[in-house]
Amino acid sequence: MSDKRQGGIERIEVEEAVRQRYERAARKVEAGLCVPVSYDRSLLEVIPEEIIQRDYGCGDPSRYVREGETVIDLGSGSGKGCYIIAQVVGPRGKVIGVDFNEEMLALARGHREAIGRRLGYHNVELRRGRIQNLRLDLDLIEQYLARHPVRSSSDLLKLREFEEKISNEQPLIPDDSVDVVVSNCVLNLVRPEDKRALFSEMYRVLRRGGRVAISDIVSDEPVPDHLKNDPELWSGCVSGAFQEEELLRSFEEAKFHGIRIEEMQSEPYRTIEGIEFRPMTITAYKGKEGACIERNQAVIYRGPWKQVVDDDNHVLSRGARIAVCDKTFQMYSKPPYQDEFILIPPREEIPPEQAGIFDCARTPRRHPRETKGMDYAVTQALPGVCGPSSTCCS
Numbered sequence: 405m406s407d408k409r410q411g412g413i414e415r416i417e418v419e420e421a422v423r424q425r426y427e428r429a430a431r432k433v434e435a436g437l438c439v440p441v442s443y444d445r446s447l448l449e450v451i452p453e454e455i456i457q458r459d460y461g462c463g464d465p466s467r468y469v470r471e472g473e474t475v476i477d478l479g480s481g482s483g484k485g486c487y488i489i490a491q492v493v494g495p496r497g498k499v500i501g502v503d504f505n506e507e508m509l510a511l512a513r514g515h516r517e518a519i520g521r522r523l524g525y526h527n528v529e530l531r532r533g534r535i536q537n538l539r540l541d542l543d544l545i546e547q548y549l550a551r552h553p554v555r556s557s558s559d560l561l562k563l564r565e566f567e568e569k570i571s572n573e574q575p576l577i578p579d580d581s582v583d584v585v586v587s588n589c590v591l592n593l594v595r596p597e598d599k600r601a602l603f604s605e606m607y608r609v610l611r612r613g614g615r616v617a618i619s620d621i622v623s624d625e626p627v628p629d630h631l632k633n634d635p636e637l638w639s640g641c642v643s644g645a646f647q648e649e650e651l652l653r654s655f656e657e658a659k660f661h662g663i664r665i666e667e668m669q670s671e672p673y674r675t676i677e678g679i680e681f682r683p684m685t686i687t688a689y690k691g692k693e694g695a696c697i698e699r700n701q702a703v704i705y706r707g708p709w710k711q712v713v714d715d716d717n718h719v720l721s722r723g724a725r726i727a728v729c730d731k732t733f734q735m736y737s738k739p740p741y742q743d744e745f746i747l748i749p750p751r752e753e754i755p756p757e758q759a760g761i762f763d764c765a766r767t768p769r770r771h772p773r774e775t776k777g778m779d780y781a782v783t784q785a786l787p788g789v790c791g792p793s794s795t796c797c798s
């Protein structure tokens with residue numbers, strides 16, 4: 405038997421159940437596929453009602469997108485999220501929706517021109533692909549198959565060669581090409597054996613400093629195999645759910661940092677056999693790559709916790725001057741960290757090309773003299789400091 409059980413469910417059963425259910429949901433509203441979400445009503449005014457009614461999500465990742473950004477929406481479905489985000493990023497931004505389901509894509513594409521005219525600009529593209537393989541453009545595959553039907557193993561080999569060629573030369577989403585990846589209740593629909601590739605693909609397409617904003621369903625306990633083996637529960641965003649910590653760990657393993665739970669619904673979306681399933685929205689960032697160089701920088705964690713540990717296992721005690729490499733120093737100056745730290749640059753800047761390698765085995769604390777300079781011996785007071793003849797402290 406060629407299709408083996410992995411993660412407790414047949415590969416074909418998962419994909420086929422999801423495809424069929426969302427094809428039906430594109431034609432007729434299915435209430436069981438969505439969680440009530442409050443959107444900015446002003447952003448819905450240009451979107452046709454049939455798109456709004458056939459949107460199946462569990463959060464609003466558009467809240468974490470900014471003007472001018474390039475955004476990819478994984479599992480874009482009816483296009484509602486794309487058309488909301490199109491207004492947030494504005495004419496200088498761009499939105500790329502990716503979905504595998506032809507019925508959903510047809511619905512979203514059918515209104516693209518009209519919505520663009522209402523907005524006064526066109527900044528949405530809708531592409532067909534699997535979110536766990538953002539290199540392969542399935543529209544190009546369909547065009548190839550129309551010209552070269554597969555009737556033999558030789559034809560199949562040529563198709564595989566064509567897939568490899570376009571994945572490398574005409575990727576659906578190129579490397580390092582987007583600022584934000586969003587998704588709304590879609591990651592749980594991916595087959596278990598493809599989930600590692602899914603997180604790797606999100607990381608690949610993001611620019612350095614880019615981020616994800618993901619809304620999805622999580623479970624408070626591991627989902628047992630007999631629930632995973634139910635295609636109806638899987639396609640209903642239940643049995644494929646990540647366990648809460650598992651979702652966070654998946655981002656860690658894919659090299660994301662600054663992972664934060666932005667929202668988590670208190671009441672469960674569904675409860676089955678005592679296991680609670682609820683929506684969660686997470687943000688995470690790309691950009692830890694690079695050499696660790698020594699520029700005599702330090703950071704002070706503000707609190708309120710006595711100490712914290714970051715994604716690189718730096719232990720940061722409240723109020724202590726902690727030695728960090730330039731890469732970490734720059735990272736802490738940006739979201740989501742910038743409000744958590746006081747940054748202390750060296751008194752005399754060390755050009756990066758003259759910097760040595762940061763000693764990761766050194767004591768974590770940085771003596772003030774390392775930053776000020778060992779020969780620093782200045783004695784002075786700031787102008788206006790209170791003194792016997794001053795009235796500033798009266």
